[in-house]
Amino acid sequence: MTVTATAAPTRPAPVPAALAPSAALLPSLGAVYRAQLSRARVARIPLLFVATFQSLGIMVMMRGVVGTGPGDAGAARDVVAGSSVLVVAFVALNLLAQYFGRLRASGGLDHYATLPVPAASVVLGTAAAYASFTVPGVLVTAAVGCTLFTLAWVHLWILVLVVPLSGAALAGVGAACGLLANRQEIATLLGQLGMSAALLLGVLPASHMPQGIQWMRDLLPSTYAVDALARTFAARPDWSAVGLDLAVCAAVGVVSLALSTWAYRRAATRT
Amino acid sequence: MRREFLDNEDHCCTVRDLAKSYRSGRGTKATTVQANAGISLEVRRGEVFGLLGPNGAGKSTLVRQLTGLLRPDSGSIDILGHDIVRHPERASRLLAYLGQESTALDELTVSLAVETTARLRGLGQAQARDARDAVLTELALEPIADRTLGRLSGGQRRLACFATALVGERPLLVLDEPTTGMDPVARRAVWAAVDRRRAASGTTVLLVTHNVIEAETVLDRVAVVDEGRVIACDTPGGLKALVDGDVRLDLVWREEAPVGLPLIAELAGRAVMAGRRWTVRADPDQARDLVAQVTAGPAFAALDDFSLSTPSLEDVYLLLGGRHEGLAK
Numbered sequence A: 001m002t003v004t005a006t007a008a009p010t011r012p013a014p015v016p017a018a019l020a021p022s023a024a025l026l027p028s029l030g031a032v033y034r035a036q037l038s039r040a041r042v043a044r045i046p047l048l049f050v051a052t053f054q055s056l057g058i059m060v061m062m063r064g065v066v067g068t069g070p071g072d073a074g075a076a077r078d079v080v081a082g083s084s085v086l087v088v089a090f091v092a093l094n095l096l097a098q099y100f101g102r103l104r105a106s107g108g109l110d111h112y113a114t115l116p117v118p119a120a121s122v123v124l125g126t127a128a129a130y131a132s133f134t135v136p137g138v139l140v141t142a143a144v145g146c147t148l149f150t151l152a153w154v155h156l157w158i159l160v161l162v163v164p165l166s167g168a169a170l171a172g173v174g175a176a177c178g179l180l181a182n183r184q185e186i187a188t189l190l191g192q193l194g195m196s197a198a199l200l201l202g203v204l205p206a207s208h209m210p211q212g213i214q215w216m217r218d219l220l221p222s223t224y225a226v227d228a229l230a231r232t233f234a235a236r237p238d239w240s241a242v243g244l245d246l247a248v249c250a251a252v253g254v255v256s257l258a259l260s261t262w263a264y265r266r267a268a269t270r271t
Numbered sequence B: 001m002r003r004e005f006l007d008n009e010d011h012c013c014t015v016r017d018l019a020k021s022y023r024s025g026r027g028t029k030a031t032t033v034q035a036n037a038g039i040s041l042e043v044r045r046g047e048v049f050g051l052l053g054p055n056g057a058g059k060s061t062l063v064r065q066l067t068g069l070l071r072p073d074s075g076s077i078d079i080l081g082h083d084i085v086r087h088p089e090r091a092s093r094l095l096a097y098l099g100q101e102s103t104a105l106d107e108l109t110v111s112l113a114v115e116t117t118a119r120l121r122g123l124g125q126a127q128a129r130d131a132r133d134a135v136l137t138e139l140a141l142e143p144i145a146d147r148t149l150g151r152l153s154g155g156q157r158r159l160a161c162f163a164t165a166l167v168g169e170r171p172l173l174v175l176d177e178p179t180t181g182m183d184p185v186a187r188r189a190v191w192a193a194v195d196r197r198r199a200a201s202g203t204t205v206l207l208v209t210h211n212v213i214e215a216e217t218v219l220d221r222v223a224v225v226d227e228g229r230v231i232a233c234d235t236p237g238g239l240k241a242l243v244d245g246d247v248r249l250d251l252v253w254r255e256e257a258p259v260g261l262p263l264i265a266e267l268a269g270r271a272v273m274a275g276r277r278w279t280v281r282a283d284p285d286q287a288r289d290l291v292a293q294v295t296a297g298p299a300f301a302a303l304d305d306f307s308l309s310t311p312s313l314e315d316v317y318l319l320l321g322g323r324h325e326g327l328a329k
Helices: A025-042 A044-063 A070-106 A109-113 A119-148 A156-180 A184-203 A209-218 A221-229 A239-268 B002-008 B061-065 B090-095 B110-122 B125-138 B154-166 B184-201 B211-220 B236-244 B262-268 B283-296 B298-304 B314-318
Strands: B011-024 B031-046 B050-053 B074-079 B097-098 B172-176 B203-209 B221-226 B229-234 B248-251 B272-275 B276-282 B301-309
Touching: A025 A044, A025 A119, A025 A209, A025 B002, A025 B110, A044 A070, A044 A184, A070 A119, A070 A184, A070 A221, A070 A239, A119 A156, A119 A239, A119 B203, A156 A184, A156 A221, A184 A209, A184 A221, A209 A221, A221 A239, B011 B061, B031 B050, B031 B061, B031 B221, B031 B229, B050 B061, B050 B097, B050 B211, B061 B074, B061 B125, B061 B172, B061 B203, B074 B090, B090 B097, B090 B184, B090 B314, B097 B154, B110 B125, B125 B154, B125 B184, B154 B172, B154 B184, B184 B211, B184 B229, B203 B211, B211 B314, B221 B236, B221 B314, B229 B236, B236 B314, B248 B283, B262 B276, B276 B283, B283 B298, B283 B301, B298 B301
Parallel strands: B050 B203, B050 B221, B097 B172, B172 B203
Antiparallel strands: B011 B031, B011 B074, B221 B229, B248 B276, B248 B301, B272 B276
8 A cells, every 4th residue: 555645735835946056076075185184183093003003013024134235225225115105005005995895884975975075075085184194104114214224315205206196096996995895894805905915015125026926016006106215215216217106106096096986986876 | 747746846855656676685595675665755845754664664765765875766756846866966955864874974073074064065164164153053062062973972973963964954854863862952952953944944854763752743744664665644643543542551561471360361362562561452441441450450460560551653553554563673
């Protein structure tokens, strides 16, 4: 049986009603970014400290294997650059995948999906915030690494490019993993695997690896950020190679963020 | 279809023959579940319209369709003259939705959660701040404005989420169990805020609820939903008239009911049992007689509590033949 309400007394009312304005891309991106950034106040330990402690620990451990002499210079650069980028991989890839996985599994995406806001501003605002969470950790790791392995500080300014570009690439991958995974555990697993790959293939000196592993290393977007940073520790950096590496990061960032925006739309209106 | 919508000018929301089914399980064990099976209803402008029904009745599916989150297999949804099945993205510009989950906001302060939501509803920075301040004052949330949502009590968190639904005013509010966990003061604040918007701008409210008591006091009309269909739709008073004359006798036993007694054995045949609580519907004279017999006889020793009450929406629901024992979770 289907019962419907009976007709009501007529009241004058215009139809169709005017639509409220949508939120524009940049202002809503800014609002999402600001809100996400404020989460660091509450979740400061996982978002800011854990990754840094992990990277510092790895560098101390590697210092036992890699010396500071001229023979070990290449390895030392890889270790410091890999540990610095690992902070980005931990936060922007692993934690962001977990965050979106949790949001999707719990129905939290409905909040954004029922607001007139472009999908890109939610994904980009959140990704930008997660990339920003990595800044203090990367700076501390790079500074401690330079001290520990007596590397030159001169070109550390390159972090101004390395952090946002690797942040974009890895946050894009992390967001896509979190939004595409159909279960929260899968999102967590993908985030952890991505971070572990960045750890194992990024921190350990590439020159010591077999050829097959080197090819795998080339498939990881974090590799290009590691290589770009590692090259700048040289006395005369090969700037064109650095530029090429960063361009790869930027390209991966564009593709992965576009993919995660699509994944967000799909997850927000899944049937 | 367009003509029909124009004919119903005082309707805020018109739903026709909405159906949605999905597959559950995998492979050969997969079954098709009908989440809604031809729902039709009309919500008039300015009214508080309730959707009442047990878990799994199809209320959430209906709400997800109204809010543009889920596309129905067939049927039509018109909100204020806009076809939401064809243009689901328009829903967010016509209505504000308060879902049951707050995970997207849990790590924000109350103040920032409200301000951000206002921004994402298209308000400029200054407007968003003004709207935030106004709603925090209105709901008396100022003392906890700087506290994080996730660290608030359930009722306070719910009130903060309700505040996010109010900013960037919309002509339709879709509220999914808005007052869960709230104390009476907060509940009053919610309904006072709703009333102010109805009086000032004719806001319509679609309320999903399990809470029968609240439904009776705040709803103008209610649709009882079961197994993906609307099984009744009327004012609470109109629905209660269906069980007119009958009263409800609740008996709560200390431990086991003394079913060895003939009177109690007879009652056992017609009572709805929920643990130690038995509920019997009867006409007032018979109910009075039953109370006299139970309280005067040997059964009284086993009785913990009893009450006689006039019919509620829950009784209506039971009378309508809902497949569940009651509306309570």
